[in-house]
Amino acid sequence: MNSRHNFRKLGIWKEGIEVAKETYATTKIFPKSEMYGLSSQMQRCAVSIPxxxxxxxxxxxxxxxxxxxxxxxxxxxxxxxxxxxxxxxEYISEETFSHLENKIQRIQNMISNFMKTIV
Known part of the structure; x- marks a missing residue:
């Protein structure tokens, strides 16, 4: 591999994979009417991160x-x-919201901090 960073070893990539997995699990409970709406949008965003x-x-x-x-x-x-x-x-509980909000904010901070190291 020519790249200087092995993405599989990056913490930000690993965290992104976790968010993607949790997004699919979470959006499974959304109403079927959201299959092409919010569910799909959240899944695409989550996959986009890693x-x-x-x-x-x-x-x-x-x-x-x-x-x-x-x-x-x-x-x-x-x-x-x-x-x-x-x-x-009200598609998700406050508990689920808090858990996922903490997770995404952690990734946002990790990505921001990582960007500062490779300028």
């Missing part, structure tokens, strides 16, 4: 890698907004 991190590791420069990390970070904030909506419309 996918962009992995894709960025293949880039030849830190500048390009940083762009993919910015996209992953944007997806994390978008996902957090969708989580808030899911909670506000």
């Amino acid at each position: 996918s962009n991190i992995a894709e960025g590791t293949a880039k030849s420069s830190n500048k390009h890698f940083n762009q993919y990390l910015e996209t992953a970070l944007g997806s994390a904030f978008e996902w957090e907004t969708q989580l808030i909506i899911a909670y506000e419309i």
